[in-house]
Amino acid sequence: MTSAVAVPIELVEHAPAVSLALPHSVGRALAAANIVDAAPDPYAPGRWSLRAGHKVGAVAVAVPGCVDPVTVRITPKVPIARFFFLLGYTLNPRGGWQDGQVEVAEHRHLLPALAHALERQVDRALRQGLLQGYRETEETAFVVRGRIREAEQIRRHYGAALPVEVVYDEFTTDIAENRILRTAVERLLRLPGVPRDVRHGLLHQRARLADVTAIVPGRRLPSWQPTRLNSRYHQALRLARVVLDGSSAEHSPGGLRIDGFLFDMNKLFEDFVTVALREAFRGTGHTARLQDPHHLDQAAAIRMKPDFVLYGADGTPCAVVDAKYKAERRSGFPDADLYQMLAYCTALGLPEGHLVYAKGNASHAAHTVRHTGIVIHQHALDLDQEPAGLLADIEEVALRLVNTPRV
Structure with a gap:
């Protein structure tokens, strides 16, 4: 199957390969990042044969010298609504994804559906206001607050009275739950292909979380425990974790920036089957x-x-x-x-x-x-x-x- 150059590149999981005219730098980056099976088309110079395997999602390849990134979208074979059922059940089998909870079936592609789902879940979580909680804070201050970190005081200030190394518990909205939601919203806003109305909703949620610190890319996500107090956050946090987990793609092979997220359908199916059997x-x-x-x-x-x-x-x-x-x-x-x-x-x-x-x-x-x-x-x-x-x-x-x- 052949087609002209297309941006974004649309592929279907495990479908026959397509032949596309692509810059060699992009083709090599896709092959090196293991996003799709990519190889030069032996019968058409200047074209690449691309075939999606078991990974679905969306990535954007930023090519040096090009204004716009090349976007690759890989659609799962199963309907979008069914994909989200498998995902939701795996995350929370006794309270997971329910049909009608978020209208994902209206989207043909995974990225718009995921962005829509997260925006709706975050909106529900924040409707009663941001959660607050105690966070342990360490800082250098000129006023004693909380406890003095004696070892740090000696190591940094050699016995000087001021400033003082202190640690204290602060009641704040800048807690793990809000930080995870803020970071997931920021991540989706960076990706092309999010519909305008969904992007507008994500921007609104980011404004709600403006006083919350986003997590630095590459840092481990802070831990949180499901409790009665944060129960309205549970669904949003589980979906945010999906956006931010290790399956997300964020590579720089060969000097090219590849940003996006990918789901491994092999792992999703395995997780669903084993979790569902355990529940049985x-x-x-x-x-x-x-x-x-x-x-x-x-x-x-x-x-x-x-x-x-x-x-x-x-x-x-x-x-x-x-x-x-x-x-x-x-x-x-x-x-x-x-x-x-x-x-x-x-x-x-x-x-x-x-x-x-x-x-x-x-x-x-x-x-x-x-x-x-x-x-x-x-x-x-x-x-x-x-x-x-x-x-x-x-x-x-x-x-x-x-x-x-x-x-």
Whole structure:
């Protein structure tokens, strides 16, 4: 498929490659940053073949000498509303994203939808005013306030009476919750592609948070604890964390500035499946462990981490699950998922294992391994259905896990 130069570049997750006329500096930057599969088109000099993989979102590439950045938008295969359900459920399964809470379905692309969702959530959080709380502050002062930091006083001032190194608790709006919201709003305002009305709303929220200090890029986000007092902030803070977490792209390969955010659909699917299964077993007497560490060999030299291991009341493993958004089809190892699950079952002493795929990447199947009798089940979840149906399918998988026979 070929097209003329387009800004922004529009791609769809796991869709066929497109051929575009691009500056080589931009193509090389996209390839180096691992944003998309990018390579010079061997049949068309001056053009690049671009194909989106499992990352979705939006990035802007600032090219030296160019006034405007080149924007790349990668749309997920699932509808935007369904994407936000998966995301919201993973963040908070018992109070996550609800259809109708924010009208994200009206947006075709992920960035406008995310910006709209965050703006609405921040607006709800701040409607009753900014939260205030106590923050420990350290400063050099000429008046004693709070406690004197004796070690710092000696180290910095060699016994002089003034100034004084003090630490005190200040009641302020410049607390972790507000700082996270302010920083997420600032980040979205930096990105091109936010609709004008949404940008206007974000600017309004930034004005509300004007007295709050934004977090310096690259610094660790301050921690916060969900409480009754900050309950109106919970949804906004979880969504803000999505904007600011490690999946965001902020690179400078080869002197080019690449700014934006990317979601890994592999990880999102894995997180949704494992969290939903854990919720299905809540209160049943079973214990679910995510990314549960084990070893394949007796010498404990070969580590492995199944996505989900279910334990019975006696503390022994009774089921193992691995979530695979896209079926493994690497050259030379076309059934690597099955080999991996066989290793899990062998190490855990289980007669059955379960692979959960997104529908369209693999079909329902069961494979009995020769000479061992181990059965490996492949389940397929249809992500393009209403949340109730999707969670019902998860319940069916959970029922199968409970019925896994013991050795």
